[in-house]
Amino acid sequence: xxxxxxxxxxxxxxxxxxxxxxxxxxxxxxxxxxxxxxxxxxxxxxxxxxxxxxxxxxxxxxxxxxxxxxxxxxxxxxxxxxxxxxxxxxxxxxxxxxxxxxxxxxxxxxxxxxxxxxxxxxxxxxxxxxxxxxxxxxxxxxxxxxxxxxxxxxxxxxxxxxxxxxxxxxxxxxxxxxxxxxxxxx
Numbered sequence: 371x372x373x374x375x376x377x378x379x380x381x382x383x384x385x386x387x388x389x390x391x392x393x394x395x396x397x398x399x400x401x402x403x404x405x406x407x408x409x410x411x412x413x414x415x416x417x418x419x420x421x422x423x424x425x426x427x428x429x430x431x432x433x434x435x436x437x438x439x440x441x442x443x444x445x446x447x448x449x450x451x452x453x454x455x456x457x458x459x460x461x462x463x464x465x466x467x468x469x470x471x472x473x474x475x476x477x478x479x480x481x482x483x484x485x486x487x488x489x490x491x492x493x494x495x496x497x498x499x500x501x502x503x504x505x506x507x508x509x510x511x512x513x514x515x516x517x518x519x520x521x522x523x524x525x526x527x528x529x530x531x532x533x534x535x536x537x538x539x540x541x542x543x544x545x546x547x548x549x550x551x552x553x554x555x556x
Contacts, residue, residue, distance in 0.1 A: 458500075
């Protein structure tokens with residue numbers, strides 16, 4: 371049975387061509403179509419335009435606080451998130467140093483039946499958990515929103531619509547008239 375499972379796992383890993391955590395296949399830079407890079411576009415604008423958040427960034431964001439904001443060049447917010455998550459971990463380690471497990475406080479001892487917990491420890495436990503989970507969710511959700519907004523602003527900046535106005539003769543069924551032509555180019 372063990373050999374069958376090992377063969378199945380080996381077969382599955384050899385068949386998969388993904389080197390990423392994504393479920394779907396992803397083409398590089400598929401989030402925009404820009405055949406010619408405008409000469410006035412800076413490298414940072416191009417880098418933001420070609421940035422795409424993927425499932426691997428979610429996993430890295432769990433390990434590295436503020437990863438998404440650092441990736442989209444929002445360093446100040448990234449450092450705030452790094453500080454918030456570090457404060458959450460500090461509270462967690464504080465409880466561990468007092469021989470109180472964070473899980474024990476959150477799941478078992480908050481019923482009030484066990485009287486040896488101080489209110490401060492319960493506040494530290496819930497505050498730490500809130501900072502750890504909240505900083506991760508804020509990094510992912512707000513980072514995705516800011517990235518989409520930055521990409522849309524760059525696309526809008528370089529995708530100026532051009533209106534061409536010309537006087538062209540308009541051919542009717544029986545006569546040719548002088549006409550005004552307006553062309554709207556995307």
